[in-house]
Amino acid sequence: MTRIIYLFGSAAPPVFDVARVIEDAHSRGWDVCLGLTPMAARWLGGSVSSLEALTGRPVRWEYKLPGEPDVWPKADAILLAPATFNTVNAWALGLTDRFIVGVVAEGIGKSIPMAVMPCVNAAYAQHPQFDRSLGTLSKAGVRVLYGEGGFVPNQPGQGRPESYPWELALDTVEELLGPKS
Template sequence: MTRTKSLYLLCSAAPPVFDVAHVIEDAQARGWDVCLGLTPMAAHWISQSLDGLAALTGHPVRWQYKLPGDPDVWPVADALLFAPATFNSLNAWALGLTDKFALGVAAEAVGKGTPVVTMPCTNAALAAHPQFEQSLATLRGAGVTVLFGEDGFVPGPPGVDSPPHFPWQLALDTVDATPTA
């Protein structure tokens, strides 16, 4: 009997997070057992859907660290997708700041050698900040596949609430093509 591949899907508070149920369904159709982790603000944004998302995945939706001594409630990850990943989340992750559950899980995945893919979601003004490119370079240097620019998410102008198209299919295709742990 073969074990189902486990995918940790981590999301920041950016408008594409509202599509997460469809992304989970697509990943499941591709053979992934999906565990959903959120930043606290993303959890707030989709708070009305958390129970339904837990039912959809069959796992608790997490946005907070467990207490010491509590059991792990997710299977071990075979791959991790952090998308949408905001300007703030990417910079904090690259700097090793793990005060938020999703950031800690992503940082540990890199250290464990778990295949990690991320797709930023930010506007062009924030993407022009010098720390952003340094953070992307740091994550790439750590082995993270970063889908940004011509090969991923292309940022739009500031002030636009929702990007016209967030390439979720590209993110899932990249995860599928990445050798798993």
Template sequence: MTKTLYLFGSAAPPVFQAAEVIRSAQARGWDVCLGLTPTAADWLRDELPALEERTGHPVRSRYKRPGEPDVWPKADAILFAPVTANSLNSWALCLTGTFVIGVVAEGIGKGIPIVAMPCVNSAYAAHPRVDQSITELRDMGVTVLYGDGGFTPNAPGERRPYPWDTALTAVEAATATA
């Protein structure tokens, strides 16, 4: 039985690896639905048709209108990566102005296993709200891969490999215990 993974991404450089991550998740047996913040969708606008073809689902970055049918199957898990400081803080504060933040905020209440992996540089990480948001999301039951065993902040402008395999493995672990 195939499980459905909602893969959500914010506008941080690792979002450009969405196609590779979708392939990796599909190789692990997931049916993947891709959701993006509006800025991330703009960054990937030229790739959206290929990403939709790859997943077999429309890429979503906006809420549907009331009464419109849901075009995605029900989520068995959500992976929100990369998560920017803006998305992380909006989520922890339940500021649901964007589709992906609305879904993950509601997902907590629905008991959907959620894994998040921030992508913030050390300048953003120095702001106390980032650590507060991570703590609050963990307290709500979200697996946040940050620090040892997850994403560690880099210097502004520095690029390091983003630990996608760690995130996908954490999703599998979260669903195995759900």
């Protein structure tokens, strides 16, 4: 049985590698639904149609209208990566004006296995709300991949998108789901 993963991404440089991540997820036997923040969708605008062809599903960044059918199957797990400072804080605070934040906020109440891997620079990481937000998400049952054993922030302007630990994020989702039945 194929498992459904919602792969959600914010506008941080590692999002440009999302096609490779989708291919990796497919090689692990997952069916991928890709959701983005509006800014990440703008960044990937020229490749949205190829990402839709790769996933076989619409890429989403907006809520559907009332009465419209849902175009995605139910998620078995959700991975939010890269997750920006804004996305992490909005999720923890329950500010659901953006599609992916609304889905993950509701996902807590639905007990969907979820992991988040931030992508922030060291200056953002010093803001007191960031640690509170990560703690809130962790206490809500979200696996937070941050710090040693996850994403480690760089100094502003010194990011290395190619070193973003995507494989760790996908491994974590596999761990959350356990063995295939």
